[in-house]
Amino acid sequence: MEFYDVIEKRRSIRQFQNKPVPHDALIRILNAGLKAPSSNHQRQWELVTITDKATICDLAKIVKPYYCSIKDPKTPQQEMFKIAYPKQRSMIEESACVILPYFKCKYDLKNPSNDYGLMDFGAAWALTENILLAATAEGLGSVVHIPVKKEPAQIKEYMQVPDGYLLPAMIMLGYAAENTETPRQVQASAENKAHWNKW
Numbered sequence: 001m002e003f004y005d006v007i008e009k010r011r012s013i014r015q016f017q018n019k020p021v022p023h024d025a026l027i028r029i030l031n032a033g034l035k036a037p038s039s040n041h042q043r044q045w046e047l048v049t050i051t052d053k054a055t056i057c058d059l060a061k062i063v064k065p066y067y068c069s070i071k072d073p074k075t076p077q078q079e080m081f082k083i084a085y086p087k088q089r090s091m092i093e094e095s096a097c098v099i100l101p102y103f104k105c106k107y108d109l110k111n112p113s114n115d116y117g118l119m120d121f122g123a124a125w126a127l128t129e130n131i132l133l134a135a136t137a138e139g140l141g142s143v144v145h146i147p148v149k150k151e152p153a154q155i156k157e158y159m160q161v162p163d164g165y166l167l168p169a170m171i172m173l174g175y176a177a178e179n180t181e182t183p184r185q186v187q188a189s190a191e192n193k194a195h196w197n198k199w
Contacts, residue, residue, distance in 0.1 A: 007133070009136050015087070029138060032133070033127045039119035046103075056095060059170075064089065065089045066085035067085065073183075098172055098173075101128055103166055125168060144171055
């Protein structure tokens, strides 16, 4: 798939077919992620990659579906809430692969006098975007879940992750289900979002 087509086609897919992803495709996707720019060129990432269905389902139990009271969405954001909130657990359960892109955090992200931790955090998101785009190029759907509240600690314990690593997102991959729901996209382009030479 041509690069700009991949950019256009990438969407958050929250419903998957019960179909495994070929191992060679996963290797290509992981390698694409690991080509991302990193803080101080350290690439201190560890990609916990889960294809065992029982483990995926156990992991999904840590994540609770969010309640959504929106019945008649008026905006793309409300459409996203209505579609995404109830599927936070099921999109994990249905996925063929879950990738946990842990990164070694050298600095406290919440230290107001030292923002260097944001470099590691930003690099982890560059890796995540590479994975999402590579999955699209492979003909797969993908979505992320941001672990909140007790989820990061519970996932870390379940996966036996050593201290010093942080998890910015869970990445789910799989073949998109037929008629999967996706919200309208907010229109953002160079014409309405780019500021040239000053704001």
